[in-house]
Amino acid sequence: MTNTSYNLVNDNTIRLFFDAFGNMKRFKILAILKNDPMSVSRLQRVMNCEQSDVSHNLQCLLNCGFVNKKINGKERIYYVNEEAKPIINAVYKHINKYEKYLISCNIMANPAISMKNR
Amino acid sequence: MTNTSYNLVNDNTIRLFFDAFGNMKRFKILAILKNDPMSVSRLQRVMNCEQSDVSHNLQCLLNCGFVNKKINGKERIYYVNEEAKPIINAVYKHINKYEKYLISCNIMANPAISMKNR
DNA sequence: TTGTCATATGAATATTTTATCATATGAATA
DNA sequence: TATTCATATGATAAAATATTCATATGACAA
Known part of the structure; x- marks a missing residue:
């Protein structure tokens, strides 16, 4: 190996990150x-899905x-932590820039590709 | 809504991105x-896992x-596309910077958190 | 051409993750 | 305090994903 920087962050941390982040919804x-x-x-209205689904996903992100969230009467107002904004952006x-590229890679893909993506 | 930029990229593209990217391995x-x-x-040696597991994951990334890959005799040399490097970095x-933060959030988490992360 | 090494592939299984449902909690208000 | 609205939670079902195994392919070397 010419470079071992990929060992500097431990697996558990990477896992934590992807537990929350590695999902489209x-x-x-x-x-x-x-x-x-x-x-x-x-x-829930914006996402057009179930209340409990939204809540579960918010718990995960939390x-x-x-x-984080703040209380407002009966409501809970969720907001993104400042630290997380740069990586979301x-x-x-990236997705926006390579949209066409991502799609074309997928289309010309080899037979191993799962059907759901075709 | 004060901003609708999150509607500019379609779901399918986000899904494609996370299909490949949203996974620790x-x-x-x-x-x-x-x-x-x-x-x-x-x-396979560096990752310490099965050959077919590595191959399957490489297919997915491909x-x-x-x-991408280039042929070298019997071997297939895989390399990261230049376009993908910035987002990997x-x-x-991000993970490196917020390592401690990610871990502490997880520890103080509410009871809903899955046991595997404790 | 046979054997071996390197990789790919498909199928089966195991595991994880997600979605859904029923219900609990908690705040506000009649 | 009963009711309603907003959210959270836990259990289960369903779906997706990952892992493993057996085997195929293909290049090279003996």
Whole structure:
């Protein structure tokens, strides 16, 4: 090996990161909340999915420190932690920039590719 | 909503990205290959896992355009595409920077947290 | 051409993750 | 305090993903 920097962060930390981050729905939640802190019910409407689904995903993001919440009467307003914003932006920009590329790679892919992506 | 930029990238593209990227093992593969292009067997030794496991994961990364390969005799040398390097670096830096933070969030987490992370 | 090394592939299984449902908690208000 | 709204939680079901095993392919060397 010419470089061993990839050993500097331990597996458990990488796992924690991806536990919360490695999922489309949670990424969308982050992308939404990043600009608009909002309540669970409003997020539910924007995301168009079940209340408990949203709550579970928010718990997950809370556990890994991507979001926090503040109480507002009956509501809980979730917002993205400042520390997490740069990486959300970076991933968002990457996806946006390589959208066409990602799709074309997928289309010309070899036979091993799973059907759901075709 | 004060900002609707999160609607500009379609779900399918986000899904493609996370199909490949949202996983600890594949991220480690990317982090390794980014600095050291190498053969499947060498990667297998570095990662300490099964050959077919490595191959399957490499196929996945290949399908979504994160890596490519070149033939060298019997070997296949996998390397990370230049386009993918910035986002790998960004995530790597984020994880490294917030390592302690990620871990502490997890420890103080509410009861909903899965046991595997404790 | 046979054997061996390197990799790829497909199928089966195991494991993890996600989604859903039922219900609990807790705040506000009639 | 009963009711309703907002959210959280736990259990289960369902789906997706990862892992493993057996085997195929393909290059090279004996």
